[in-house]
Amino acid sequence: MTRQLQSLFHHGSHLCGRWRAWLASLSGVKSAAAVTLGRNCEVALGPAPGRRGIIELGEGTRLQHGVLLHPYGGRISVGRDVFIGxxxxxxxxxxxxxxxxxxxxxxxxxxxxxxxVPPAGTPIRSQPDLLLPTKIGRDVWLGAAVTVLGGVTIGDGCVVGAGSVVTRDLPPGAIAYGSPAEVRRFRDGSSAQT
Structure with missing residues (x-):
């Protein structure tokens, strides 16, 4: 493929992503300038106005194909220049x-x-969800297939290795990996205290 065709393809893809973001804004998603959504993204506020959630996408945020954002009556707030794979x-x-x-x-x-988790004999599904706010700081890198559980705060500048399961808070600048994720060292070169 020539450079001109590659450039044209990239430009067309970008325009389609911006158009998908505009369509999402019509359903109530709050998005700033230059937000792009990939193919087959599900960005859904919820079924009814009284129980609708909130989705806010900051300027320059990019959602790649197949991303799913469901607030289920809660809020998903994504900052500026965030990439979601x-x-x-x-x-x-x-x-x-x-x-x-x-x-x-x-x-x-x-x-x-x-x-x-109710006592035995009471169906788990009959119990309400336990709401646990989750916060991921700025300049964080979550590697491929990381799971972040509810109630966790990941500090600014953290790196979490691929396949890790984050079950507790990570301090700013930590490099963590494993299941459960453990702090191994810090981005400033210091080692983790044991």
Whole structure:
């Protein structure tokens, strides 16, 4: 493919992404300038006005194909210049906040609720969700297929290795990986205290 055709294809793709973002804004999604949505994104506020959630997308944010954002009556707030990779899923029941310039890689899952565990004999599904706000700071990198559980705060500048499960808060600048994710060192070169 020649450079001219590549440029034309890229420009057309970008325009389609902007058009999809505009269509989402018609359904109530709050998006700033230069937001793009990839193919097959589900950005849904919810079924009824009284229980609709809130989705806010900051300037320059890019959602790749297959991203799913469902607030389920809660709020998903995405900062400026955030990249959310293909197939990422964010559930905002209890509220999810993602800071500016963060990179959420492909197939990540970000949750903000959990089920309560009732006594034996009471169906789990009959119990209400436990709402657990989740906050991801600015300049964070979540590697491919990271899972962030509800109620977790990931500090500014953190890096979380691919396939990790974040079950508790991570301090700013931490490099963490594993299941559950453990702080291994910090971006400033210092080691993790044990």
């Amino acid at each position: 293909p197939g990422a899923v964010i559930y905002g029941h209890g509220g999810v906040e993602i800071g500016d310039e963060t990179l959420v890689s492909m197939h990540c899952r970000i949750l903000s609720s959990n089920h309560t």
